[in-house]
Amino acid sequence: MRISFHLNGRHVSINTIPERRLADILREDYGLVGTHPGCYKGTCGFCTVLMDGNPIYSCLLPAFAVREKTITTIEGFLPTREAQEILKGFQEAGCLLPEYVLASVLFPVNSLLETTDIPDEEDIEEIIRYCHWGPSRSMAFREGIIIAAKFRNRRKRRGKRK
C-alpha cells in the first residue's frame, strides 16, 4: 500500500504493508532512531511522536492511519525553540535528559505548556505518573518543568509586546 504523509516538514511517500507500526517505519525506513518502540503496548512512551500536533504513541499506530497526516518526530522537534526552552529548563534544574527519554518527556511537557501558563502540582504529577524514567520522580525534574514554563511565558510575553 502506498502511503503519503508529512514527516518533519517534508512530504514523503512509502510503499509498505498497511499494518506496519509507525514506530518501525520511522526507525527502519527513515532512520529516525530517536523514536524507540520499547514496549509495543503504549506503556513506556519512548515512541511518542506528534500527529497533527498532538502526541500519540507511534507503536500503536498502523501505517494506514498515517495517510496524509503530519508527523513530527523528536528529530524534527528538537531544533524548535519550544523544544530548546524545555531542554534549557531541565538543564537549569540540573536534570539532564538522556537521548532515549527525549520523546517521552519533551512531547508531553510541550503539550502541557501549550495549554497551561503555570503548571500546577496536579499537571506535573500527571506527567511524572506516566513517565517511565526513574529520575522523573526527582525534585529536579519537577523544577525543570516549572523553569521551562517560565521560559515559555517569557517568550510569549515578548511576542505580545512586539
Add this chain to the structure above:
Amino acid sequence: MVRESSHIYVPRNLGELLAIRKIRPDALLFAGGTYILKDNQEKVPELPRHIIYLMDIDELKRVSRTERYLEIGAAVSINRILHVGKHLLPRALWDALKGIGPPALLNQATLGGNLCVRKERMSAYHVLLLMDVKIELRRTGSSRWIPLQRFIDLEPLIENGEVVTRIRIPFTSWDFQIYRRLQDGKDGLTYCALASRQKEVLSAFTFSFGALGPHVIRSREVESALLGRKLPLTERDKQQALLGLRQTVERSHRDFSSFRKDRILSIFSSTLDMLIPE
C-alpha cells in the same frame, strides 16, 4: 509463508461507511486502534483480512449537546471528550476517562472503541452503564437507539451491516459521584457509585464494580433496598446492604479471591458511610 496483508477501506463519510459495511459485515472497524494493537504484540500486527478505517469520517467525530444530553460521535478521541470540560461532563465519567491512560493514549483512544471491546469491560463502561447511556446503531436505511446494557447483551453484538455511530449521555443531576480505579492486573477493580439526595432522603442510588475480564458486579436488590432511606444510613441499613452485596458476589463471582471480595465490601461500606445529607 508470506502473510497476505489486510485490505483497508477508508470511507470519507457515513454513507460510504454504511455501504462498505453492508458488503463487508465481517470487516474490523478500526478507529483509534489502541486496544487492537496493544493486544497484538507482534512486530507487524496480524489484523483481519478487511479493515474499515473510521477516523476520516466527520460525522463520527462530532460532539453536540442539548439541555438534556451530550451526544458523542463514536470516533471522538477521549482527550477531546475531556476538553468538553470538567464542569459539563459528569464527575465520575471525567475521572474514568482521565484514568484510562496518559494523554498520548487518550489522543488516540475513542469512546466507541472503549465500549466495543468485548473481551473485557473497559474503564468507561461501568460509569456509562450507570448513567443510562444510549448507543446509536446505524445501517443503510435505518438507525436505532438502544440502552448500553442491551448493546452489551446483544448476541451477536451488532446486527449485520450495523455500526455504532453515537453515544448519548443524559444529564442526570447526580449530586454524589464516585469513581475509583484500584490497581491494574489480576486483582484490579474499578468502582462507580452515583446517588441523588433530596433533603435527608436517598432518592436515587446505583453502583457497579468492574474487574479484569467481562465481570460486572451490580445488585439491583441492594440499590432498591436503599432507595428512600433516611440519611445518614442507619447501622442496620448498612449491614443489610453489605449482606446483600456479599451474597451477590458469592453467588456470581465465586472464583474471586477472598482479598478481592473483602475489598469490594470495604469500598462499598465506605460509600455507605459517605452518604450523608447534603
